[in-house]
Amino acid sequence: xxxxxxxxxxxxPAGMPMPDPARSAPFHHGFWEAARRHELVVQRCxxxxxxxxxxxxxxxRCHSFDLGWESVEAVGKIYTWERIxxxxxxxxxxxxxxxxxxxxxxxxxxxxxxxxxxxxPRRDPPIGAKVEAVFEDHDEGFTLVQWRLAE
Amino acid sequence: MASEALTIxxxxxxxxxxxxxxxxxxxxxxxxxxLACEAIMKAADDAGIKVTEIDGLASYADDRxxxxxxxxxxxxxxxxxxxxxxxxxxxxxxxxxxxAAAAIAAGYANYVxxxxxxxxxxxxxxxxxxxxxxxTGNAMYTLPYGMGTAAQMIALRxxxxxxxxxxxxxxxxxxxxxxxxxxxxxxxxVMYGRPLTREQYDNSRWIVEPFHLYDCxxxxxxxxxxxxxxxxxxxxxxxxxxxxMAAAQGSSFRQGAGVHNAPDxxxxxxxxxxxxxxxxAGITPADVDVAxxxxxxxxxxxxxxxxxxxxxxxxxxxxxxxxxxxxxDGKLPINTSGGNLAECYVHGMELVLEAARxxxxxxxCQVRDCEISLVVAGPAVPLVSDLILHG
Numbered sequence: 001x002x003x004x005x006x007x008x009x010x011x012x013p014a015g016m017p018m019p020d021p022a023r024s025a026p027f028h029h030g031f032w033e034a035a036r037r038h039e040l041v042v043q044r045c046x047x048x049x050x051x052x053x054x055x056x057x058x059x060x061r062c063h064s065f066d067l068g069w070e071s072v073e074a075v076g077k078i079y080t081w082e083r084i085x086x087x088x089x090x091x092x093x094x095x096x097x098x099x100x101x102x103x104x105x106x107x108x109x110x111x112x113x114x115x116x117x118x119x120x121p122r123r124d125p126p127i128g129a130k131v132e133a134v135f136e137d138h139d140e141g142f143t144l145v146q147w148r149l150a151e
Numbered sequence: 152m153a154s155e156a157l158t159i160x161x162x163x164x165x166x167x168x169x170x171x172x173x174x175x176x177x178x179x180x181x182x183x184x185x186l187a188c189e190a191i192m193k194a195a196d197d198a199g200i201k202v203t204e205i206d207g208l209a210s211y212a213d214d215r216x217x218x219x220x221x222x223x224x225x226x227x228x229x230x231x232x233x234x235x236x237x238x239x240x241x242x243x244x245x246x247x248x249x250x251a252a253a254a255i256a257a258g259y260a261n262y263v264x265x266x267x268x269x270x271x272x273x274x275x276x277x278x279x280x281x282x283x284x285x286x287t288g289n290a291m292y293t294l295p296y297g298m299g300t301a302a303q304m305i306a307l308r309x310x311x312x313x314x315x316x317x318x319x320x321x322x323x324x325x326x327x328x329x330x331x332x333x334x335x336x337x338x339x340x341v342m343y344g345r346p347l348t349r350e351q352y353d354n355s356r357w358i359v360e361p362f363h364l365y366d367c368x369x370x371x372x373x374x375x376x377x378x379x380x381x382x383x384x385x386x387x388x389x390x391x392x393x394x395x396m397a398a399a400q401g402s403s404f405r406q407g408a409g410v411h412n413a414p415d416x417x418x419x420x421x422x423x424x425x426x427x428x429x430x431x432a433g434i435t436p437a438d439v440d441v442a443x444x445x446x447x448x449x450x451x452x453x454x455x456x457x458x459x460x461x462x463x464x465x466x467x468x469x470x471x472x473x474x475x476x477x478x479x480d481g482k483l484p485i486n487t488s489g490g491n492l493a494e495c496y497v498h499g500m501e502l503v504l505e506a507a508r509x510x511x512x513x514x515x516c517q518v519r520d521c522e523i524s525l526v527v528a529g530p531a532v533p534l535v536s537d538l539i540l541h542g
Contacts, residue, residue, distance in 0.1 A: 016295050017283050017290070018284065018285045018286070018295060019291035019292075021287075023287045024287040025288065028287075053412055054292060054409025054412060055289075055409070056409065080416070081310060082303060082306040082360055083359065083360040084297060084359045085357040085358060085359060086357070086358040086359065088279065088280035088297065088299060088303070089282045089297065090282075100296055100297065100298045100303070102411055110414075111412055112410065112411055112412050113292065114292055114410060115296055
């Protein structure tokens with residue numbers, strides 16, 4: 001495969017820091033296993049049903065340690081965003097500017113997830129706009145959740 | 152009687168100020184440890200006490216110069232307080248002063264030196280993102296998306312705040328220009344002799360929108376220190392004391408929730424602290440004569456001014472204008488030494504010294520009849536702190 005084609009499969013270039021769930025605490029594992037299946041899950045307390053993200057070892061509401069993962073519709077709303085121009089990693093030099101969005105999931109207690117927004121990075125993403133998840137499979141065996149504006 | 156016991160108001164004062172020469176990052180010709188020694192010795196000299204009379208050392212933000220090493224190296228007779236404000240980065244600077252005041256009020260120590268030494272040229276740059284091959288924990292949900300620097304974190308909060316209140320870029324520009332303007336009167340400032348025009352600001356490159364280059368703090372080498380003692384002792388020393396009128400530290404509900412999930416997000420995180428601060432001081436925001444508001448990024452300053460009641464969030468565009476934020480005629484001069492943007496990024500410690508100078512009457516941009524001097528530390532990080540000094 002030509003290098004250009006390889007690049008175009010991901011929003012950001014290859015060589016970015018890669019998630020390593022296996023070396024992370026067990027309460028992180030479920031998210032990455034689901035993402036690999038192209039499924040969006042949110043940590044949820046089995047005791048009081050509170051959604052929680054980022055994942056934690058304890059429920060912040062009822063203090064139960066019995067937490068699981070709930071599959072949710074892979075959509076959300078843009079809560080805030082930024083356009084990044086200064087490359088904080090060497091591999092980003094050719095990729096700037098790019099967009100980072102913080103996406104709110106109303107169907108999961110309003111938790112937020114991060115990602116890059118697909119499409120023209122020079123267009124301002126409207127706060128409040130509906131977005132849907134795009135599952136970006138990486139050859140190294142992990143899947144990132146990215147976002148694009150919904151129809 | 153009980154309520155009197157439950158305050159540190161007017162129990163302690165800043166009585167000595169010391170700082171090294173301030174350098175661009177990598178410019179310090181001596182070690183970070185030596186910078187710390189020099190700042191501490193200058194502060195003791197300024198207070199008119201012997202260095203060896205210091206019996207407490209305190210800092211914040213994981214300062215690398217541990218009190219036990221400093222105390223041994225400086226030959227302190229006895230160390231009675233070794234204290235660090237846990238985590239919080241620049242959000243800890245006012246908290247470190249508050250902790251020292253509390254320790255003095257409680258009789259732990261007589262002369263506490265609060266210091267910060269930071270030579271970014273000798274260690275890592277604060278402006279860089281960590282770049283490991285793989286990441287674990289909460290960083291898995293952020294760093295692979297190219298999101299990890301302080302500027303990138305606070306830009307997200309600022310954008311949300313700007314959206315909620317219709318804040319324009321001009322408000323951020325005014326903060327940057329005020330700091331640079333004040334630095335032109337301050338020979339200590341790294342940006343002394345380098346004024347900033349609005350045109351230069353507008354034409355400077357974006358780091359991360361809404362932050363231009365000049366919206367971001369510098370990276371420097373330098374150290375600064377203050378000597379604190381009880382209100383009783385303070386009156387017998389060389390300079391006019393800057394009394395600790397109030398201090399507050401902390402965080403509101405789940406501000407440290409992972410992956411940017413703080414429920415209240417478009418905030419500098421002072422909504423719970425500021426009311427406590429003004430209550431302890433027994434004053435209102437309108438009584439503040441001058442403010443040193445930690446500029447990690449200008450957007451955080453704008454949010455913090457509103458959350459301290461210095462203006463309403465809806466009035467930010469009108470309040471945050473250059474004429475209003477500058478000495479000598481502005482309604483509220485801020486960052487009168489140039490601060491983190493233009494004096495020196497000593498992690499905000501330089502702001503504490505400037506707040507005390509304003510009370511003494513020795514600032515290079517001295518506010519007339521200055522009585523009430525506010526320090527806001529580390530806005531928009533999860534753990535923040537506040538300080539009010541008065542004459």
